[in-house]
Amino acid sequence: MTKSDHLPNDSLLRAIDDELAGTEVVLVESHLQRCEECRRSYQELSHASARIESVLAAVPIEHYPEERERLAEELERCQTKTNLQGSEKVLRRFGWGMAIAATLAIGVLLLPGRHARIPNTTGVSEARSSAALQVDGETFIPLPYSNPELPVSASHIVEMRISASSLADAGIVFEPISNTASEQDSSVLADVLLGMDGQPLGVHVLRQ
Amino acid sequence: MEQADILALPRPKWKAEYLEDTSLRRLVLEHYDREHVPLLRYLALLGVDRETSRELVQESFLKLHEHLLNGGDRSNLRAWLYRVAHNLARNTQSAFRSSKTESLTGSEGAREPVSEAVSAEEELLAEERVKCFREAMNQLSLAQRECLTLRAQGFKYREIAEVLNLSVSTVGENVARALERLKDLL
Ligand SMILES: [Zn+2]
Numbered sequence: 001m002t003k004s005d006h007l008p009n010d011s012l013l014r015a016i017d018d019e020l021a022g023t024e025v026v027l028v029e030s031h032l033q034r035c036e037e038c039r040r041s042y043q044e045l046s047h048a049s050a051r052i053e054s055v056l057a058a059v060p061i062e063h064y065p066e067e068r069e070r071l072a073e074e075l076e077r078c079q080t081k082t083n084l085q086g087s088e089k090v091l092r093r094f095g096w097g098m099a100i101a102a103t104l105a106i107g108v109l110l111l112p113g114r115h116a117r118i119p120n121t122t123g124v125s126e127a128r129s130s131a132a133l134q135v136d137g138e139t140f141i142p143l144p145y146s147n148p149e150l151p152v153s154a155s156h157i158v159e160m161r162i163s164a165s166s167l168a169d170a171g172i173v174f175e176p177i178s179n180t181a182s183e184q185d186s187s188v189l190a191d192v193l194l195g196m197d198g199q200p201l202g203v204h205v206l207r208q
Numbered sequence: 209m210e211q212a213d214i215l216a217l218p219r220p221k222w223k224a225e226y227l228e229d230t231s232l233r234r235l236v237l238e239h240y241d242r243e244h245v246p247l248l249r250y251l252a253l254l255g256v257d258r259e260t261s262r263e264l265v266q267e268s269f270l271k272l273h274e275h276l277l278n279g280g281d282r283s284n285l286r287a288w289l290y291r292v293a294h295n296l297a298r299n300t301q302s303a304f305r306s307s308k309t310e311s312l313t314g315s316e317g318a319r320e321p322v323s324e325a326v327s328a329e330e331e332l333l334a335e336e337r338v339k340c341f342r343e344a345m346n347q348l349s350l351a352q353r354e355c356l357t358l359r360a361q362g363f364k365y366r367e368i369a370e371v372l373n374l375s376v377s378t379v380g381e382n383v384a385r386a387l388e389r390l391k392d393l394l
Contacts, residue, residue, distance in 0.1 A: 010384035019365050019380065048391030055341045055394065056360045058334055061249045067262065071240060071269055075233045078273060194230075 007031055007038045009045065016046050133193060133202040140193045140202025141172055156194045161187045162203070172203060232276040239285060240269050246361050247293055253345065253357045256297050264300065268293040284367065290358065291371045344393035348386050355382035356390075 007028060014020050015028050032039055133140040135157065164186045193202040244265055251261040271292050272285065281288075345353055351372070358368045365379045372379070 008384075009388055010380045013384045013387060014365075014380055017359070017365070017383075044391065045387060048387055048394070051394055052356070052387065052390055053360045055337055056249075056253070056357065059249060059252070059338055059341070060334065061245050061252060062258065063245055063248055064262065067244070067266065068237070068240060071266055072233075072237060074266070074270060075236060075273055078270070078277075 006035065007041070009041070012038065012042050012045050013049075015042065016049060135193055138191060138204050140191070140204045142202045143200050158192050158194060159206070160190065160192060162190050162192070163187045167203065167205075172205075232273060235276060236269055236273045239272060239289065243286065243289055244269075247289065250290065250357050250361065251293065251297060253353060254297060254350070256300075260297075260300055264293055264296045267296055271296075284370075287363065287367045287370055290361075290363075291373075294354070294371055341394065344390050347389055347393065349382075351378075352382045352386035352389075355379050356386040359383050 011020075011024065011028055014024070015032070020028055032042060133142050138157070167188065167190075189206045191204040191206060192200050193204070195201045247265050247268065248261050251264060252258070256264065268289055272289055275288065276282070348356070351374070354372055355368055355374075358371060359365075363371070365376050365383075368374070368379045369376045374382075
């Protein structure tokens with residue numbers, strides 16, 4: 001770029017947009033410092049840009065609130081499909097209409113210590129950590145990080161294989177694997193109780 | 209990433225699709241809440257009619273869900289969304305048929321759409337500006353309009369290049385040409 005060459009608009013615009021590449025920065029800035037004409041062009045472009053952006057932002061866009069609901073339903077359909085495709089997973093769904101049953105849902109039952117060891121984490125989880133969850137005649141070991149406020153009635157039970165290490169991370173340790181490092185990758189078949197937030201509430205190990 | 213990202217929660221990694229999926233669904237809806245209006249605006253400015261835009265937006269977010277389910281790259285989901293919406297629009301025959309920004313005009317639709325409430329005067333003024341703007345936009349090539357609109361949505365040239373499958377320098381040129389033409393018309 002010689003002194004007589006003025007800056008092209010796309011250079012000016014890249015300067016406005018902070019998109020100049022390494023060496024260009026010095027060239028453009030030094031030219032702007034000594035060339036009034038380019039400074040004027042820079043100002044003009046800068047104003048035009050601001051004007052255009054404000055008009056663009058003012059363009060009224062109609063949107064439809066029911067579209068979100070439609071998307072949410074569609075996403076759930078995709079999810080159900082995915083679950084049914086999984087060969088090892090059986091989804092048993094409790095009717096969402098069973099919310100009335102919420103009041104009697106959280107069965108509190110003390111679990112013998114030899115079955116599970118649950119770490120004390122937060123105060124909230126501690127309050128529940130010793131109570132098992134009773135759903136549909138099945139006993140679940142509650143997980144330390146699940147939300148205790150959720151009604152158990154609006155939950156799903158999903159049968160799946162869970163790696164022993166995941167279980168151990170959740171504070172549930174089973175005798176045969178707790179001491180042997182070599183069996184870290186083993187998995188167990190378990191029913192997982194999922195709350196309405198999709199987070200696991202509890203686990204019931206079916207067999208190892 | 210986002211607050212509701214299940215992976216960010218202090219919980220063990222459950223190697224089960226189901227659990228992943230529920231959080232992904234939430235993530236998709238979060239993106240929807242943030243991006244659906246800007247996306248509709250982008251499509252409108254490209255000249256895609258409203259009904260088509262509506263479908264394209266739905267489809268784009270379903271594809272986002274699929275992308276996340278398949279463990280796709282999450283580094284720039286916003287740009288990813290625009291790219292998908294853009295390609296869907298390209299593939300929709302009717303979408304770019306007119307290649308004019310007609311969809312910015314009337315409310316000939318059957319359903320009652322929601323738009324921000326403004327006073328009658330403001331509305332008139334805005335309408336006038338939009339009409340003027342539409343005419344100006346129609347002077348631009350499609351690529352110029354695309355680049356200009358994405359730039360106005362806050363994308364960097366590198367991201368615009370990614371969305372439109374152009375080189376960064378082409379993006380810069382398109383934005384510059386678009387501005388050159390518009391600055392005298394607005
Ligand atoms: Zn100059």
